[in-house]
Each structure stands twice: as structure tokens, then as C-alpha cells.
Amino acid sequence: MKFQLLLAFLILQLTFIATQCDAQTAKEYIKSGNQLIAVYDFDGLDSLLNQKNDTTYVVNFWATWCIPCVQELPYFEQLLEKYGSEKMKLLLVSLDFRKKVDQSLIPFMAKKKLKSTVVLLDDKNANIWINKVDSTWSGALPATLILNKNQRLFFEKSFTFEELETEYLNSKK
Amino acid sequence: MAQQTKKETSGYKIGSMATDFKLQNVDGNMVSLQDYEKAKGFIICFTCNHCPFSIANESRLISLDERYKEVGYPVIAINPNDPAINEDDSFEEMITRAEERGFTFPYLFDEGQKVFPQYGATKTPHIYLLQKTKKGLEVKYIGAIDNSSRDEDEVTEHYLENALNALLDGKEIEVKETKAIGCSIKVDKS
Numbered sequence: 001m002k003f004q005l006l007l008a009f010l011i012l013q014l015t016f017i018a019t020q021c022d023a024q025t026a027k028e029y030i031k032s033g034n035q036l037i038a039v040y041d042f043d044g045l046d047s048l049l050n051q052k053n054d055t056t057y058v059v060n061f062w063a064t065w066c067i068p069c070v071q072e073l074p075y076f077e078q079l080l081e082k083y084g085s086e087k088m089k090l091l092l093v094s095l096d097f098r099k100k101v102d103q104s105l106i107p108f109m110a111k112k113k114l115k116s117t118v119v120l121l122d123d124k125n126a127n128i129w130i131n132k133v134d135s136t137w138s139g140a141l142p143a144t145l146i147l148n149k150n151q152r153l154f155f156e157k158s159f160t161f162e163e164l165e166t167e168y169l170n171s172k173k
Numbered sequence: 174m175a176q177q178t179k180k181e182t183s184g185y186k187i188g189s190m191a192t193d194f195k196l197q198n199v200d201g202n203m204v205s206l207q208d209y210e211k212a213k214g215f216i217i218c219f220t221c222n223h224c225p226f227s228i229a230n231e232s233r234l235i236s237l238d239e240r241y242k243e244v245g246y247p248v249i250a251i252n253p254n255d256p257a258i259n260e261d262d263s264f265e266e267m268i269t270r271a272e273e274r275g276f277t278f279p280y281l282f283d284e285g286q287k288v289f290p291q292y293g294a295t296k297t298p299h300i301y302l303l304q305k306t307k308k309g310l311e312v313k314y315i316g317a318i319d320n321s322s323r324d325e326d327e328v329t330e331h332y333l334e335n336a337l338n339a340l341l342d343g344k345e346i347e348v349k350e351t352k353a354i355g356c357s358i359k360v361d362k363s
Contacts (some may be wrong), residue, residue: 063225065223065224065225065356065357066356067258068359070323095354097225097324099324124323124324125320126317126320126352126354127316127317127320127332127352129354130352130354131352137352138295138296139296139355140296140354140355140356141293141296141354141355141357142357156295
């Protein structure tokens with residue numbers, strides 16, 4: 001009995017570690033207050049998104065200097081608050097310049113106290129990876145990808161909360 | 174596959190004929206492409222005053238203009254943004270920017286935001302390389318200046334220059350369209 005409990009506990013622990021697998025695909029980590037921001041190249045980000053599970057990923061491509069991006073961030077936070085307890089993962093993928101994060105992303109995050117997970121995409125081969133996100137994407141920010149094992153929806157636009165919620169719910173049909 | 178509605182589904186493709194325009198330059202004069210009788214074509218760049226990607230490409234635009242206008246391909250920069258949305262995009266700011274950065278080319282204001290939708294530009298910066306042909310101004314290349322928009326030091330593929338050199342040599346352009354990250358063009362939705 002004790003052995004079975006121990007085994008169950010070990011399996012639980014391993015599962016937990018596996019779900020934190022994000023760690024293995026990041027290029028580096030940047031300290032931001034109490035948080036660490038993972039920095040990915042595109043392949044790292046892609047493997048993060050293509051995990052074989054039941055989770056719906058809402059991935060927003062933004063930057064601190066992109067005004068319409070910053071304006072819609074509260075709606076993503078709202079979505080997280082409303083649906084975060086379901087199998088949903090919200091990723092705010094920043095395209096801020098890696099060399100300038102100390103002046104841009106770090107102060108921004110300290111000020112806004114974002115609850116969503118923020119990661120930095122640092123991959124100069126934009127001409128290649130823009131098409132991998134979606135072939136219709138021109139590269140303009142903001143852009144949002146909603147994907148799960150059944151659907152992959154891409155939007156080159158700014159969202160209102162209602163629009164974002166509608167598309168999120170659509171993705172789960 | 175993903176279905177998404179795009180606001181601008183039209184716009185120029187490779188081989189499209191571009192229309193001319195008459196827009197105000199930062200020096201106060203109106204500028205049209207037909208003013209350039211001796212030009213063989215144009216490097217049209219939709220760019221703005223504040224987008225970090227635009228800013229990161231400014232010195233490259235100046236360098237391109239200085240070299241290629243000598244051989245018939247001047248740069249023509251156009252600000253497509255609506256200053257009502259962001260006052261940094263105002264005409265006054267354009268004058269300041271052009272002066273501070275030492276732009277060697279016209280920097281035009283897309284008053285009423287009529288020109289950029291014709292081209293189908295979606296972000297800044299966004300390049301359209303035009304060549305004068307018997308049929309008109311043909312779009313020969315669309316997209317980015319090179320493969321490292323944000324950092325000039327990391328450039329390994331000079332897309333626009335390769336396209337220009339091909340045109341000058343009378344050869345086919347190998348890479349006709351490329352993509353890069355940029356700031357979406359600001360349009361008043363009201």
C-alpha cells in the first residue's frame with residue numbers, strides 16, 4: 001500500500017515536471033522583478049505550442065511599443081480570468097527587441113502587473129517564421145493565434161473583449 | 174485551415190501596375206512619381222516616425238537612396254498613419270524626423286489615407302519596388318529591406334538590394350516577396 005502511494009506520488013511529481021517542460025525549450029531567462037521571462041527562438045516557441053494535450057492555447061503577438069497591442073492586453077487578461085481554470089493557456093509573446101528589454105519590457109511588466117505568462121520571441125529569421133505562424137500573416141502587430149488539437153485560428157487584427165471571447169469559444173467547438 | 178477576415182484583401186501583387194499619387198512632402202511641396210522623368214523606377218517605403226522597426230531601418234533607407242537614386246531608383250517614403258490616433262504621426266513630427274535623421278528622400282504624408290490601401294500596405298515599414306515599363310509602373314518586389322529588420326548588424330540576406338541589382342542587370346528577381354514584423358498601420362475605425 002505504502003509502495004503504491006509512493007509510486008503514485010512519484011508519477012504525480014513527474015507529470016508536474018513534464019508540464020513545466022517549457023523550461024527545456026527556452027534559449028535563456030530574463031529576470032523581471034520576481035518573475036523570469038523565458039526567451040524563445042521560433043522553434044522553441046513552436047514546440048511549446050504543439051504539445052499533444054487537450055489545452056487551448058491563446059497566443060498574442062505584441063510589443064510594448066505597439067499601441068494597439070497594449071490597448072488590447074486587458075482583454076487577454078480578462079479572458080484568462082474568466083477561462084483560466086479550464087484547459088486554457090494564455091501566452092503573451094513579446095516582439096520587443098532583446099537588447100532593449102531593460103528599457104521596455106521589464107518596466108512595462110513591473111507597472112502593469114500582468115497575470116498572463118509573458119515570453120520573448122527572439123528570432124531574427126522573421127521572413128521564415130512569420131509564415132510558420134500563419135501563411136496569411138503579413139507580419140503586422142498585433143496578431144493572435146488560438147489553437148488546440150482540433151483547430152488553429154489566426155487573426156491579424158486588434159480585438160475587443162467580446163470578439164476575443166467569441167473566437168476563443170469558437171475554437172472549442 | 175484557418176479562416177480569417179482581413180480588412181485589406183486587395184492591394185498590389187507582384188506584376189500589378191501601381192497608380193501615381195500627389196502627396197505633400199515635408200518641404201511643403203507636392204510630389205508625384207511622374208515628376209521623376211529620368212527615374213527607372215522607385216523604392217516606395219511606407220514608414221512612420223515612431224515605430225521601432227521603421228526607426229531601425231532609417232539609416233538603411235538613406236543608404237539605399239544615396240546609392241540607387243544615382244542609377245535611377247530613388248526612395249520615396251510615405252507615412253500612411255492617421256495622426257488622429259497617434260499625434261506622433263503628425264506632419265509636424267514628420268518634418269522634425271526627416272530633419273533630425275537627415276532623410277535624403279521625400280517623406281510624404283498620405284493625407285486621407287488613400288494611397289496605402291491601394292498598395293495593400295499593412296504595416297510600417299513595408300517596401301514596394303516599382304519599375305517603369307511600357308505598360309506603366311510595375312510592382313517587382315514587395316516586403317522587407319533585408320532579413321534582419323530590427324538589427325542591421327545581423328543582416329545576411331539583402332532582399333531589396335538583390336532585387337534592385339537584378340533589375341539593373343536585366344535579370345529576373347529571385348526572391349520577389351518577403352515578410353518582416355512591423356507596426357500595423359493606424360486607421361481610425363470610427
